[in-house]
Amino acid sequence: MIYLTRVENFNAAHKLSNPAWSKEKNKEVFGKCANENWHGHNYELHVTVKGNPDPETGFVFNAKTLGNLIEEYVVEQVDHRNLNMDVAFMAGKFTSAENLAIGIWEQLAPHLPEGVQLHCIKLYETPRIYVEYYGG
Template sequence: MPITVCRTEHFNAAHRLHNPAWTDERNAQVFGKCNNPNYHGHNYNLTVRLTGDVDPETGYLYDLKRLSDLIKAQVLDRYDHRNLNLDTEEFAHLNPTAENIAVVIWQRLRPHLDARLGLSVTLYETDRNFVEYYG
């Protein structure tokens, strides 16, 4: 019977939402304050969910300490206290919207997990704004 385990982590990062193909006016109109040329930051909350069947030998779906270590290595060490636009290769040419950040995080985690496990990522940009990605 499938079950889901979750791990929540936190990181801080700055970014600027900007489309270089657009005029400054259009960027300001679409992205508003998030287009600030001097960037702005968020205190992101990330929840990673794994879904599958419990291993009858261990009683685990997945060892949550291993999941914590994986998130640290693939996400926190890479994005925490960084400017996503300037300090990361993933967002050098990809607009770091919450949607895109969630997809990139999912893509970084997926290769390290058994294919039998369902993976989803929920990224809270604020307490009221969040995105979910299921792959």
């Protein structure tokens, strides 16, 4: 089994807030992330797929094709957008890095060919904070 990772970047704004809570409770739990005027991140996305190399190409999956899928189904949807308001696959969800990683998985998984599996979504929200999602 071989693992191939493609790295992409995007910028997006969001706000973490539970509408059932007071402004004070949201600030207590989410801190600066509950800013009424939103805040943004320069996200770094690592998408890892796995499989066996194709005997005709030596590839698990063409890295350029993987980049194109990420661009179409993720980056074009989220880059320079408000995750709370503009991104259909995040509608009705808390826009935490955890939920965004799950959403990205759900966007990409159906578009991989037979024999290639999505292994991991690793999403850096900041250089010191990231999440990893392995499906399921």
